[in-house]
Amino acid sequence: MAEWRSALKGQLSLGKVGTSDGSGVTFSEVTRVSLLQIAAWPEAWKSVGAEAARLAGTETAPGPGMMAQGAEGNLLQIEPLKWWLISRDDRQDRASLAIKDGVVLDLSSSRTWINLNGPNATHLLNHFLPLNLSDTAFPVGSVASSAFHHIGITLWRDETGFNLLFPRSFAVSLWEQLTDSAAQYGFVVI
Template identity: 30%
Template sequence: MAEIRSALAGVYEPGRKGFGSGDAPVAITEITGRDIVQLAAWPNTVGAVSSKAAKPVGVAMPSDTKTASAKGKTSVFKTAPEKFLIVCELQAAMGDALSKTFEAEQAVVTELGHSRTILRVAGEAARDVLARGVPVDLHREVFARGAFAQTGIHGVSVLCTRSGPDQFDLIVPRNFAVVIYEWLEETAAQYGYTVEEASS
């Protein structure tokens, strides 16, 4: 698979920024080295596809549209009754594996890695930053680790998931990655934040 060039090239500059000095309560990181694949079944095949996909994916497929299944660096989100979004390491060659597993009459496999950017927002003030743009209750008692929501920030559709105790991942359309990144910087500035080196 060809290397995916960051949509943030030219604007992503690691460093300590915003209010104050010392340790910042917010860290923004672009997550690279990931493949994103959509697996879309049909209404009459979704049950069989969900069961059969578990082996090549390496994790049980989720049964609801609110909580992801995850193992290691692989996460699976059920984004619609018959659709799954799989985020995994590039070297997993997930698209090829699923295409070999299913015929078109069972499910359709679509590579989305080049069309999405993943931004991680972490730290003690991460939830406060996101709360200024994400119309979802992100308190950990309501939005626990693994929870996700298909929501929006300033009219841009994003998938937001809690990936750690004080850590959230945003899966953003590539065309709007700069818009969301700059919004995060602007919103986090009042708290003080760091932009970390891109990480896989």
């Protein structure tokens, strides 16, 4: 496997920006990511969902627009017959399915994972995303595909805050837009 490299290298200036306490939003890039797409054929979606849940370390596969957090990673159902298994490590073990059931595709190098939280994280994201991100409309475990400045992104909420998956080739420009807008709230990059 090729050496992992950050798409944001040289863009991440660690520290506080904006207001004096810099506490409005906290950003971090999750590095050394493993992202597997697990796609099922319609007649095998139940068994493939069960296999995806087993790989993630969860009891069951999440439903549409939901995420399940397991011992081996987060399992997101991004489409009716597709799950993404994402973890915070660059795992070498890869899943496989019988061709009659579905297909597994390694997307690890295709996305940049940004975690953001803080009291103004929702306000910041609503500058860019046409989604209701309130706690009641988008609670922990929710997943959405949306457009960020005309670029398709994936967003989910976990106990730590919001997580964004940007296409790697647009990561720098989307990062710049996020941080430029976050300056009004004060932010810190860790």
